[in-house]
Amino acid sequence: xxxxxxxxxxxxxxxxxxxxxxxxxxxxxxxxxxxxxxxxxxxxxxxxxxxxxxxxxxxxxxxxxxxxxxxxxxxxxxxxxxxxxxxxxxxxxxxxxxxxxxxxx
Numbered sequence: 488x489x490x491x492x493x494x495x496x497x498x499x500x501x502x503x504x505x506x507x508x509x510x511x512x513x514x515x516x517x518x519x520x521x522x523x524x525x526x527x528x529x530x531x532x533x534x535x536x537x538x539x540x541x542x543x544x545x546x547x548x549x550x551x552x553x554x555x556x557x558x559x560x561x562x563x564x565x566x567x568x569x570x571x572x573x574x575x576x577x578x579x580x581x582x583x584x585x586x587x588x589x590x591x592x
Contacts, residue, residue: 516590523586526579533576540569548573 500508537548544551552573554560 519586519590523583523590526582526586530576530579530583533572533579536572537569537576540565540572544569548576552577 500511540551541547546554548569551560551566551569555566555570560566
C-alpha cells in the first residue's frame with residue numbers, strides 16, 4: 488500500500504463522517520480477514536512439505552531449525568530448502584498473530 492494511500496485513509500478516518508469511518512473500518516476488517524485466510528492456506532501448504540521432510544529425516548522441523556542455526560548440520564540444498572520453508576512458516580505464524588490482533592482490536 489502506498490504512503491499516499493495510507494495518508495488518505497488516515498485523513499479520512501480522522502476527519503470523515505461517522506458512516507464513512509464505519510464503512511472504511513468494515514472494509515479494512517474484511518481485507519484483513521481475506522489476508523488471514525490466504526496466510527493460513529499458505530501455512531497449511533508449507534506444513535505439508537515440512538511433514539514430508541520431517542518423515543524423511545526422522546526429525547521435527549523445530550529441532551532441525553535449532554540444529555541448523557547452531558551449525559550442527561551441513562549445508563546441503565535439501566537442508567537449505569528445509570530451513571527456508573521452516574523460516575517462512577515461522578514468519579507466517581507471526582503474521583497470523585499480527586492480523587488477529589488487528590481484527591480483534
